[in-house]
Amino acid sequence: MQGIKIINLLPEGGGVCDYKGLDIDKFVPGSQIYPPNERTCYVITNQDSIPDNKDIIVITTDKYEEARQKYVVNPERVPTLEEQQKQIDSLQTTVLGIMEQIAGGAAK
Template sequence: MKIVKVSNLIQPNGTTDYKGLDLEKIVPGSQLYPDDNTAYFFYTGNVVEHVDVTVITEEEYNAKKKEIKSKAPLSYDERLELIQKAIDDLVLGGM
């Protein structure tokens, strides 16, 4: 199994272009879609040679995953917790 980065994923006409990779061979749940028109995923097939397809290391994949997670919006529960803390600080003086 390899970890693949596909650049220029979204074409100008709005369609996705996986550069000839077999979508059935993408490991479900491994896909990362950052905001830079790329896709990262684990792939079980043969990787085609293409200028926009790169085999990357697990370290690179994990770094991108961490970067995406750090930019993700807070969950509903996380936001509620922060709101409750702010209310407690205002009402109870930080107790």
């Protein structure tokens, strides 16, 4: 078994996954990690001969585990729309305050 990182898994703009000649039937079931908003896949495979492709990177078990921790075990939570709006409102208030200080209290 070995860890693999596949980059450029999807064409820019989306489309069909290109596993670069890897035999997906040799993937350890459930080991695939697809990071959000990336065109990358991490996987453990039982395939003996890995195709020579610049988009296939053999990784250590530690690197695979780092990806699993980051994207599966403790994924970064995307703020809700309500939380994002609160951040925007807070930033707008801050910017208006700075503009008032610069303009001598004239900005509204």
